[in-house]
Amino acid sequence: MSDVSLSVSEAAFETIFSRILPTPLLPFDESASFAGLQFGVAGAIHIAGADGVDFEDGDTFWLDELEIAWDKLVLRLGFDIPTVRVGGFCILRLDDILPWESNDCVWEFPETDLFGADTDIGPLVIDLGPIVSYVVTEVSGRFRISPVSEGGTLKLKVHKQSIDVDPISIQDTFGKLPAILQAAIVAAGAKYVTANPPAFAIDLALGILGFPSLTELLLDILDIGDDLQEWLTRWLNVEIGLPNVLEGLITTAVLKKTMFDIPDPYSLLPPIKMDIADFGGFADPQPPGPTTTLPAPAANIVNPAARFDADMLHIRFDLGL
Amino acid sequence: MADLYAAVTDDALNRIAGFLHARAPYLFNYVAPSLKARHDDAGNIVGFDDNWVVCSDVDPAPPPGVPRYRRIPPFGVPGVPIKLPCAIQLIDLRFDFHPGDTITLPPQLAGPLAPQRFALRAQVQFGLACIPPEAISAPPPTTHGRQWILPVLPVESLECFLIQIFVIGHLVVGPPGQQIGLELDGLEIVDIQPPGLEQAVECYLVAMLKGAILPQLVLALQAVPVHTLGLTAVTPSLSAGLPNNPAIEHDALHVWLDLAFA
Numbered sequence: 174m175s176d177v178s179l180s181v182s183e184a185a186f187e188t189i190f191s192r193i194l195p196t197p198l199l200p201f202d203e204s205a206s207f208a209g210l211q212f213g214v215a216g217a218i219h220i221a222g223a224d225g226v227d228f229e230d231g232d233t234f235w236l237d238e239l240e241i242a243w244d245k246l247v248l249r250l251g252f253d254i255p256t257v258r259v260g261g262f263c264i265l266r267l268d269d270i271l272p273w274e275s276n277d278c279v280w281e282f283p284e285t286d287l288f289g290a291d292t293d294i295g296p297l298v299i300d301l302g303p304i305v306s307y308v309v310t311e312v313s314g315r316f317r318i319s320p321v322s323e324g325g326t327l328k329l330k331v332h333k334q335s336i337d338v339d340p341i342s343i344q345d346t347f348g349k350l351p352a353i354l355q356a357a358i359v360a361a362g363a364k365y366v367t368a369n370p371p372a373f374a375i376d377l378a379l380g381i382l383g384f385p386s387l388t389e390l391l392l393d394i395l396d397i398g399d400d401l402q403e404w405l406t407r408w409l410n411v412e413i414g415l416p417n418v419l420e421g422l423i424t425t426a427v428l429k430k431t432m433f434d435i436p437d438p439y440s441l442l443p444p445i446k447m448d449i450a451d452f453g454g455f456a457d458p459q460p461p462g463p464t465t466t467l468p469a470p471a472a473n474i475v476n477p478a479a480r481f482d483a484d485m486l487h488i489r490f491d492l493g494l
Numbered sequence: 495m496a497d498l499y500a501a502v503t504d505d506a507l508n509r510i511a512g513f514l515h516a517r518a519p520y521l522f523n524y525v526a527p528s529l530k531a532r533h534d535d536a537g538n539i540v541g542f543d544d545n546w547v548v549c550s551d552v553d554p555a556p557p558p559g560v561p562r563y564r565r566i567p568p569f570g571v572p573g574v575p576i577k578l579p580c581a582i583q584l585i586d587l588r589f590d591f592h593p594g595d596t597i598t599l600p601p602q603l604a605g606p607l608a609p610q611r612f613a614l615r616a617q618v619q620f621g622l623a624c625i626p627p628e629a630i631s632a633p634p635p636t637t638h639g640r641q642w643i644l645p646v647l648p649v650e651s652l653e654c655f656l657i658q659i660f661v662i663g664h665l666v667v668g669p670p671g672q673q674i675g676l677e678l679d680g681l682e683i684v685d686i687q688p689p690g691l692e693q694a695v696e697c698y699l700v701a702m703l704k705g706a707i708l709p710q711l712v713l714a715l716q717a718v719p720v721h722t723l724g725l726t727a728v729t730p731s732l733s734a735g736l737p738n739n740p741a742i743e744h745d746a747l748h749v750w751l752d753l754a755f756a
Contacts, residue, residue: 179499182497436722
C-alpha cells in the first residue's frame with residue numbers, strides 16, 4: 174500500500190473538471206478560397222464546462238460533452254468577378270462627318286478592363302453575431318490523466334487522447350435564420366458600396382453582368398440558393414474545416430488545465446514562527462532574532478500514480494522520507 | 495458513494511515521525527536550561543548564558559538555523575530556594591494501526607489490538623537536576639560588588655531515566671462540526687516500581703490526557719485531503735452511513751468525505 178492514497182468519485186471528478194475547464198475567449202481566424210471566392214471566418218469560442226464523465230479502466234476517461242459556447246462569428250467574403258472589358262468602341266468615325274472619307278475612327282471610347290484585380294469586391298464583412306446562439310458544436314473525447322512534476326507541485330494534468338468535433342450545425346428552431354443571414358448579407362453589401370466611392374463602376378458592372386443589385390450578385394456567386402442554413406454549414410465545415418480548427422483550439426486549451434495540484438515537496442507541518450528566546454541549541458548559523466520563521470519540514474513525493482477504475486480515480490504516492 | 499477518500503498508513507506516519515525527529519527536533523526535546531557563567535579576560539563573571547543540558551544529544555544535527563530544544567519553565571521543589579533545570583526528551587514515537595503488527599503491547603493492555611484501535615509507544619527520557627548541598631546554603635556568587643540572583647541552578651548534567659509509555663486509543667467524532675478527536679482506552683508505563691507509584695503516575699497521566707490534552711487535539715481529517723489535492727471553494731464533511739468513518743483498519747487511517755462545491 175502506498176503511503177498516501179486519495180480517491181475521487183466520478184461525480185466529484187466531473188464537477189471539478191467542469192469547474193477548471195472554462196476558458197477565456199479562444200479566437201481563431203481562418204480563410205479559404207475557391208473558384209474566385211475568398212471566404213474568411215473570424216470567430217471566438219470558449220469552453221463553458223463538461224458533462225458526462227465516464228471513467229475507464231486505466232488512465233483514461235471518456236467525456237460525453239464538452240460544452241462549447243460561441244462568442245463571435247464573422248464571415249469575410251471577397252469576390253473575383255470575371256474580368257469585363259468595356260470600351261474600345263468607336264464613338265465618332267471620320268465618315269460620319271465626311272462621307273467621302275474613310276471610316277477611320279476619330280474618337281474611340283478608351284478600352285479598359287473592369288474587375289481585373291484578384292479580389293474585385295471585398296472584403297465584405299458579414300457579422301453573424303445574431304446567429305451564434307443557433308450554432309451547435311458537439312464535442313466529445315477521450316482524455317488521459319497523468320501526474321507531472323512541475324514548478325514545485327505534482328500536477329495531475331489532463332491530456333487529449335482523441336477529440337471528436339461533430340460537424341457544426343445550426344439549429345434554426347424558429348426559422349429565423351434565412352432572414353437573419355439575408356439581412357446580414359444585404360447589410361454587408363450596402364456597407365461595402367457606401368464605403369467604396371466608385372459605386373458607379375459597380376453599378377455599371379452589375380448592369381453588364383445582368384444583376385439588379387450587389388446582393389443578388391452575392392447570392393448568385395455564393396451559390397446560396399434557397400437553403401442558407403445548408404450553405405453556411407457547408408462552408409464552415411467543409412471549405413474552412415472549422416471542426417479541425419476547433420479541435421486544435423480545444424486541445425491547446427485543455428492541455429493547460431490541471432485537475433489537482435499536490436504540493437511537492439509535501440509540507441508535513443506549517444511554517445513555524447518562533448521567538449528565538451523560547452528555543453535553544455540552534456544549528457549554525459543561529460537566526461539573528463528576536464523572531465524567525467522556520468520553513469515547513471517537507472518530504473518529496475515519490476512513486477506518484479493515478480489510475481481509474483469504474484467508479485473512482487485513485488491517486489497514490491509515497492513520501493521520500 | 496463518498497466523493498473523496500483518503501488514507502495514510504501507520505508506516506508512513508512512523509517515517510514522518512522519524513523525519514521530523516531529525517529535521518524539527520524542537521518538537522521532541524523540551525528543556526528548562528541551566529546556566530553557564532560568562533567570564534571576562536580576568537576570569538570574573540560578567541553574566542550568564544543558557545546551558546541546554548539534556549540527557550541524550552540530538553543526533554543528527556538539525557538543518558542550519560533550526561533549534562534542537564524548546565524552552566520549558568524550570569521546576570521548583572518546596573524548601574529549595576532555586577529553580578531546577580530539567581529535560582523531557584521524546585526519544586522514540588511509534589504508531590500502530592489495527593491490526594497491530596509493529597508494537598508488542600504489554601500484558602497490562604491485554605493485546606491483541608482491538609478493531610478500530612491504534613496503539614502508540616513512546617520512549618520518554620526525563621532529566622532532573624540534582625541539588626548539591628552547597629547550592630542550598632551557599633550565598634549567591636558575587637563579582638565586582640554585584641550579587642547575582644540566579645533564576646535557575648547551574649548544573650552540567652542531569653539525573654536521567656527512561657520510561658516507556660504505551661497508549662491504546664480510538665477516534666471519536668463529536669459535535670460541533672464533526673470534530674474528530676482521540677479517546678484513550680488504556681495507558682501503561684512499563685516497569686516503574688513500586689507498583690503503587692506506577693499506578694499513581696499512570697492515573698495522573700490519564701487524567702491529564704483526558705482532561706487537558708486530548709480535548710484540544712482535533713484532527714483535521716476533513717481538510718487535509720482537500721488541501722492536498724489543491725481544491726478550493728469546497729466544503730468537506732464526513733460521509734454518513736458508513737460503519738466507521740474515519741476508520742482505523744488495514745494498518746491505515748481512512749476517511750471518506752462528501753464535498754459541497756461552492
